[in-house]
Amino acid sequence: MKKLGLVLILAVSVAAQPPARNFGMVIHGGAGNYDSMTAEQIGQRRDAMTKAIQAGYAILKRGGASLDAVEAAIRVMEDSGLFDSGRGAYYTKDGVPEMDAAIMDGRTLAAGSVASVQHIANPIHLARLVMEKTPHVLLVGAGAEEFAKSQGIELVSPYYFYTEREWNRFQKAKEAAEKKKSSEHGTVGAVVLDQAGNLAAGTSTGGTVMKMPGRVGDSPIIGAGTYANNLSCAVSGTGTGEFYMRNVVASDICARVRYLHVPLEQAADDVVMKELVEQHGDGGVIAMDRQGNVATPFNTAGMMTATVRADGVITLRGWNKSAKPVTAPAEK
Numbered sequence: 420m421k422k423l424g425l426v427l428i429l430a431v432s433v434a435a436q437p438p439a440r441n442f443g444m445v446i447h448g449g450a451g452n453y454d455s456m457t458a459e460q461i462g463q464r465r466d467a468m469t470k471a472i473q474a475g476y477a478i479l480k481r482g483g484a485s486l487d488a489v490e491a492a493i494r495v496m497e498d499s500g501l502f503d504s505g506r507g508a509y510y511t512k513d514g515v516p517e518m519d520a521a522i523m524d525g526r527t528l529a530a531g532s533v534a535s536v537q538h539i540a541n542p543i544h545l546a547r548l549v550m551e552k553t554p555h556v557l558l559v560g561a562g563a564e565e566f567a568k569s570q571g572i573e574l575v576s577p578y579y580f581y582t583e584r585e586w587n588r589f590q591k592a593k594e595a596a597e598k599k600k601s602s603e604h605g606t607v608g609a610v611v612l613d614q615a616g617n618l619a620a621g622t623s624t625g626g627t628v629m630k631m632p633g634r635v636g637d638s639p640i641i642g643a644g645t646y647a648n649n650l651s652c653a654v655s656g657t658g659t660g661e662f663y664m665r666n667v668v669a670s671d672i673c674a675r676v677r678y679l680h681v682p683l684e685q686a687a688d689d690v691v692m693k694e695l696v697e698q699h700g701d702g703g704v705i706a707m708d709r710q711g712n713v714a715t716p717f718n719t720a721g722m723m724t725a726t727v728r729a730d731g732v733i734t735l736r737g738w739n740k741s742a743k744p745v746t747a748p749a750e751k
């Protein structure tokens with residue numbers, strides 16, 4: 420009887436626990452140089468990011484799961500055609516997009532990713548299906564698209580991904596006798612802490628400009644461009660993926676938090692602003708821990724981010740280092 424009473428008291432106290440008030444999320448729209456963009460183009464990206472984070476916030480506010488918020492926000496950015504992701508993805512040397520995406524659940528360490536898909540409008544959704552409906556973590560190319568069909572996803576034609584902006588960029592890059600690294604990036608990503616205290620991360624990209632067909636970047640590689648673990652943190656990276664893979668950036672940041680017990684901001688800064696800089700690895704990350712701490716370091720000229728917390732105020736920043744943050748309400 421005494422035991423039952425204790426169990427009851429425990430159950431009541433667990434049920435009575437208020438939901439985490441530090442819930443929130445951060446999204447990015449890619450690290451790079453935004454100087455060549457007009458104010459109007461930056462405004463369009465800001466608006467798309469506002470819509471994306473509003474979609475995620477609506478889920479979090481009603482007590483929904485971090486994974487759902489990650490997927491919802493990234494889908495909005497994929498659909499916008501404004502980022503190097505989904506509809507707006509960069510083209511390979513052959514003039515077609517090849518996209519990569521990943522999603523990870525910090526509570527269970529379940530993860531799913533896809534790479535080199537050419538006919539998928541929302542690679543982040545397919546990544547989630549890989550996580551939930553297969554025993555695997557990563558599916559690539561034709562196999563990933565076959566799996567998509569089996570799940571009722573319609574394959575879209577390459578024309579779906581045609582945007583004048585990307586076609587012009589592709590033509591220009593082709594004309595350049597020797598194409599070096601592009602200074603513009605538009606990969607998208609999200610890190611989320613929900614009211615239940617669970618972290619999740621996701622990233623979706625068309626990769627780098629004029630990449631070789633078959634090239635896979637860091638975004639779908641769990642631990643390189645995407646990682647989430649309730650014991651440490653959630654990270655989504657953006658930048659030249661080869662550096663993120665060699666340095667397993669996302670997992671390195673989380674390992675520092677977990678084993679060295681350094682604050683999230685320091686861990687993210689040490690990796691992005693020291694280690695990557697020493698190697699000339701350009702890019703940035705967004706990161707969040709279970710206490711709701713956020714870090715958004717970048718070593719490029721800019722990295723667009725939007726952050727929202729339980730108070731419902733969205734803050735957009737980072738199209739260049741001196742850009743004044745802009746705020747917007749999280750609820751329409």
Ligand code: ASP
Pocket residue numbers: 449450503603604605606624625626627635636637638644656657658659660661
């Ligand atoms: N990290 C991405 C990749 O290398 C590109 C980017 O973030 O811009 O595929």
